[in-house]
Amino acid sequence: MEFDFNSLFAFIIFGVTIGVVYGMVALGISLIYSGLDIVHFAHGEIYMFGAFFGLVLAKDMSIPYPAALIGAMILAGLMGMLIERVFYRRLTRSGGGYTVAGMGMIICGFGMSVALMNVAFLIWGADAEPFSIDLGMPLQIADIYIPQSYLLTAVVSFALMGLLHFFLKYTKIGLAVRAVAQNKDIAYLMGINVPVFISLIFGLACALAAAAGVLIGPMQSVQVEMGYLMLMKAFAAAVVGGFGSLPGALLGGILVGIFENLGAAYISPSHKDIYAFLLLILVLMIRPSGLFGIEAKVKA
Amino acid sequence: MKKGNKIISIFVLAGMILSAASALAGEIRIGITMRMVSENGQKYGQMVMDEIDLINQAGGINGNQIKATLMNDECKSDKGVANANKLIFQNKIHLLIGSTCSSVSLPIVDVTAKAEVPQIIPHSTNGKITQKGSAWVFRVPVSGRYYAGVNAKYVGENIGMKIAYICAADAASQNDCDAMQKQMRMQHGAEPVYVAQVQEKEVDFRTHMQKIKSAGVDGIMVAALAETMARALVQSYEAGIGPDVRRIGSSSASNAPVPKIAGDAVKGVFYAAAYSDADTRPVARLFNEMVRKRYGIHAPDHDFSQAYDLIRIVEIALNNAKVSLTSSSLKADRAAIRDAIAGIRNYQGLASGPISFCSDPSPVCRDGNKTPVLIAYTKGGEQYETEILARVTMPIDFGL
Numbered sequence: 001m002e003f004d005f006n007s008l009f010a011f012i013i014f015g016v017t018i019g020v021v022y023g024m025v026a027l028g029i030s031l032i033y034s035g036l037d038i039v040h041f042a043h044g045e046i047y048m049f050g051a052f053f054g055l056v057l058a059k060d061m062s063i064p065y066p067a068a069l070i071g072a073m074i075l076a077g078l079m080g081m082l083i084e085r086v087f088y089r090r091l092t093r094s095g096g097g098y099t100v101a102g103m104g105m106i107i108c109g110f111g112m113s114v115a116l117m118n119v120a121f122l123i124w125g126a127d128a129e130p131f132s133i134d135l136g137m138p139l140q141i142a143d144i145y146i147p148q149s150y151l152l153t154a155v156v157s158f159a160l161m162g163l164l165h166f167f168l169k170y171t172k173i174g175l176a177v178r179a180v181a182q183n184k185d186i187a188y189l190m191g192i193n194v195p196v197f198i199s200l201i202f203g204l205a206c207a208l209a210a211a212a213g214v215l216i217g218p219m220q221s222v223q224v225e226m227g228y229l230m231l232m233k234a235f236a237a238a239v240v241g242g243f244g245s246l247p248g249a250l251l252g253g254i255l256v257g258i259f260e261n262l263g264a265a266y267i268s269p270s271h272k273d274i275y276a277f278l279l280l281i282l283v284l285m286i287r288p289s290g291l292f293g294i295e296a297k298v299k300a
Numbered sequence: 301m302k303k304g305n306k307i308i309s310i311f312v313l314a315g316m317i318l319s320a321a322s323a324l325a326g327e328i329r330i331g332i333t334m335r336m337v338s339e340n341g342q343k344y345g346q347m348v349m350d351e352i353d354l355i356n357q358a359g360g361i362n363g364n365q366i367k368a369t370l371m372n373d374e375c376k377s378d379k380g381v382a383n384a385n386k387l388i389f390q391n392k393i394h395l396l397i398g399s400t401c402s403s404v405s406l407p408i409v410d411v412t413a414k415a416e417v418p419q420i421i422p423h424s425t426n427g428k429i430t431q432k433g434s435a436w437v438f439r440v441p442v443s444g445r446y447y448a449g450v451n452a453k454y455v456g457e458n459i460g461m462k463i464a465y466i467c468a469a470d471a472a473s474q475n476d477c478d479a480m481q482k483q484m485r486m487q488h489g490a491e492p493v494y495v496a497q498v499q500e501k502e503v504d505f506r507t508h509m510q511k512i513k514s515a516g517v518d519g520i521m522v523a524a525l526a527e528t529m530a531r532a533l534v535q536s537y538e539a540g541i542g543p544d545v546r547r548i549g550s551s552s553a554s555n556a557p558v559p560k561i562a563g564d565a566v567k568g569v570f571y572a573a574a575y576s577d578a579d580t581r582p583v584a585r586l587f588n589e590m591v592r593k594r595y596g597i598h599a600p601d602h603d604f605s606q607a608y609d610l611i612r613i614v615e616i617a618l619n620n621a622k623v624s625l626t627s628s629s630l631k632a633d634r635a636a637i638r639d640a641i642a643g644i645r646n647y648q649g650l651a652s653g654p655i656s657f658c659s660d661p662s663p664v665c666r667d668g669n670k671t672p673v674l675i676a677y678t679k680g681g682e683q684y685e686t687e688i689l690a691r692v693t694m695p696i697d698f699g700l
Contacts, residue, residue, distance in 0.1 A: 007514055014506045126337035128527040130561040138538065144510075145540030220503040220531055221561050229503070264507040270497035272507070 010144045011261045017150040017219075019257020020157035024212040025234035026241065026249035027161065028205035034181040034244045035201035036088070041109035043209055043234070044227025045116035050076040050210020051222045052124055055131050065133045069156070069214045073207040080206025081199045087112065088202075089195065113227075120224040131217035153215040160211055161250055164204070168246070177201055229273070236280045242293025251291060255279065326625050328361055328618060330368045331387030333398035333408070334422070335375040340556055341400065343595040344607045345370055348397070348422075350594070351611040361618040364625055369393070373404050375470075380404035384411045392630060393417065394623070395637050397610065400603070402426030403471035412436045416631065418638035422610045423603050425551055426475040427663065427699070435661040438641050440610045441602070442652070443667040444472065445699030447551055447572040448479030450672045450692050451521075452487050454570070459546045460518025461490035466508055466532055468524035470500045476550035477523040479699065493517050500525065505532045509539035523550035530561035537565050546570070554601040559677060559684030566680040570689060572672040574651050575605035578686045579673075587650055598683060605650040612649055613668075617641040644668075653693050664696050 025047055032040045053072035057063045063071060091105045135148035168174035179187040180197040188194045212230070213222075220226070233256060241252025256276045263275030283290060330352070336345040352368045360366060369391055373380035380399050387393045388411065396412055396419045399405045405424035412419040413434040421429065421437065425444040430437060455463060463484060467477035477495075484490040493515050496508045502524075509532075512520060520541070522532045533547055549558070549571035559566045577588055577599035587608065591600040621640035623633040639659070646654040653671020658664075671693040679685040 004514065007510055010510045011507060014504075014510070018504060125339055127339050127557055128530070128561055130530075130563060132563060138540065140540070143513075143540075145538065147538045219535075221527065223527065225501065226503070229501075261507050265511060269508055269511070272502075272504070273499060 006143045007265070009141075010146075011265045012258055013144070013146055013150065015258030015261035016254055017153050017257070018261070019237075019254035020154055020161075020250070021212045021216050021253070022230070022233045022237040022256050023250040023253025024157055024160065024208050024215075025230055026237035026253050027164070027246060028208040029234055029238045030241075030244050030246055030249040031201055031205040031208075033238075034246075035177070035198055036084075036105075038088075038105040039109070040205070041106060041231070042083075042112035042116055043205070044229075044231030045113050045120070046076055046080060046206045046227075047209040047213045047230050048120060048222075048224060048227040049079065049116065049213070050206075051131070051213030051217045051226065052120060052129075053210060054214030054217055055129055055222050058133070059129075059131070069211060072210045072214045076210030076213075077203035077207035081203040083112065083206075084199050084202040089198075117224055117227070124224060126224060128221045128223035131222050133218045135218075147219075149218045153219070156211070156215055160208065164208070165246070173200075177204075233276050236276045239280055239290055240283045242290030245290065245292035248290055248292030255291075327365050327367045328395075328623070328625065329391055329393040330366055330614070331384070331391055331393035331396045331398075332368060332370045333373045333380055333383040333387070333396070333404070334370070335400035335404070336370075336372040337374050338557065340597070340601070340603065343597060344604050345372075347591070347595065347604065348607050348611055351608065355611075355615055361615070364623075366618075373399050373401075375399075375401040375404060377404050377407050381407050381411055384408045388412070388415045388417050394630070394633050395420065395614065395618075397422060397614070399424060401470065401472065402429065402475065405429050406432075406471060409434050409437050417634050418641060420610060420614060420641060422607045424472065426471045427479065428471075428475070430663040430666040431700075433661050435659075436638055437661075437666060438657050439667050440613060440651075440655060440669065441606045442551075442572070442574045442669045442672045443663065443699075444475045444479050444551070445663075446667075446670060446672050446694045447476060448483045449487075449694055449698050450572045450674055450690070451480055451548060452483030453692075454674055454690065455519055455546075455548060456484065456488040456490065459548075461488055462493045462516070462518045463490065463548075464494035464512040464515060464517045464520045465492050466496050466498060466505065466520065466522045466524065468498050468500050468502065468528050470525055472552065473500075473523040473525065473550055477521065480521055480523070480548075483699070498524070498528075500528065502528055503531060505535040506539060508532075509536050509541060512536075513539050513541050517545060519546040519548055521548040521550070522553075524552065526552050526555035526557040527561060529553060530558045530566070533558075533562040533565040533569060543568055551602070553677075554675070555603065556598070556601055556684075559680045560682055563680045566677045566684065568676065570674060570676040572674050573602045574669055574672065575600075575602035576652075576673055576675045576686055576688050577601070578675070578688050579650075584650060599686075609647070609649040609651050609655065613641070613644055613647055613655065616647065617644060652691055663700055667696075670694050670696055670698075 050072050053075045054068045057071045058068035138145040138147045176192045184194050237252035237256045238249050241248025259279045260275040264272040334345050336342045352366050356365050371383040373383050400423045402424040405421050409432050413436050419437045421439045427445045522529050547569040549569050551573050553571035554573040591597050617640040621636040623636050642657050642659040644657045651669045652673040655668035673691045674689040675686050678687050
């Protein structure tokens, strides 16, 4: 194929729009890792549930799309808090990271992933559901068509991440969340109700995953198996950006999105999913802690 | 052990064996393995079971009842092979029906050939299924080689030579894609402009569509399972590829999720299949009505019609087969059923053309339906509509 700047621009736009979605899911994974010291393997299914929540609200209950997005985030957030409270708390109380309980948490995450997928299957069945929203004609720049849904995805994702940044950095609750993430024992001694804040972190992470699901729905339809590949890409994004780093998760997501789109465009279109993991290996070889990771992080 | 106890044990054991044998005798055991994860999949699985129940209610086959065991293989080859092994060696079936997906039917062909159990396939189109040369396999649907021939002819004569291909990784789509490219070369000397292999459940086609748009093609062939195809069709329009570039679907374009998910993007898409709900024959209209009433399906696709035809063919074959149905006659009964299926000639059902089999274990004898019908969508969404463009009966050795 001949090289042309229009196509290159289009591939980068496509990469950014899918990349911010990877980034949002990765951000949730990083948040949970920061707060609970665990890698949450059921996060792909939370993303899938979020997409279905959005679909049900927008399609079956005829709620406008922006309200459906917020509604899905609230529902998924509450669902996440419930899962954390009922299933994960006993294990996380015994410690995460490399402890036996930490390993148990990983296995519990896998189990939760299968359980959630089966619950979704029972509720919504295996068929893919269209999630069409009418946002008007695509934006045309030179020879490139950019559907409004892509722009919406990018704008909403950046806005949500900006809000999260503001919340964590400039509010008292955000400060408490960061304190819990840094050291639970000291945070407890400072008078913070650590379990409540862990639930809050989990809920926030799940709400972000739900937002990603609702945003991707109009681009790719919604189905129960949609979580697995997203989880893999989000993991790649989180590791590329530096596990536990919130800005790293976003940058990692965008890099993964752009890298896989350019790889598919200029190397081989048949191996699109490999490029995300090639980038992951490349980054880990050069900088094992990821782009924004701390060199030797000892989890509390 | 005392002598008396030994004798009692022998009698008890003999009694158990005899009672098990008598339970197995006098019934025709059919095993079915299908993809039943989607709503449609579950419904045509149910239709097969309902039709068997109706045969039993009407007195069965020559006074013998059919005992059918339906299993879900989820379109996964490992599950399909496990199902086939269980049905053959534990349930001791006389006949295996399945599977839906080519990637599942292909390995099962080896299992049934080794175990010498007749296998009749309701949906899989991959040419290799009958090219393996198994004497035990029969295919009711149209083989992919015929679909490719019809599609290539229509494309060459009505659309153009610059065709881009998006081929998903499942066996049926790979076969459809390869066969179409081969036919375009053979019939028109046309090389593909762009070929992309994608994951079976690929969700993001935007890079491909941008490249295809830059290449200025006449048509895009999307060979993929229904949901993947629908996503590709929508994203082709999102990339700014207009309706003047025709979209060609593989046979799974016939499945209801394609128009449902793709919506208006499905309009104008054409594909070759074995049945169209736009068929005006009385038998087809009655069938459409029956499926609509019984299963709530807006318009049955060729997976429904082929499953229905298959049951009718099995019914005819079982009526003709000389079976004893005793525990010792299992091997002979299986061979008799295979021979009876091979004896089916010019079965006229819902399919686009007559279905015939013969005894030679070659595709010529074992690919039953040789008449693809070319169909185009005229309306998308849940209440989709189609029209028939052409119906072509192919030479039996076409594409071999």
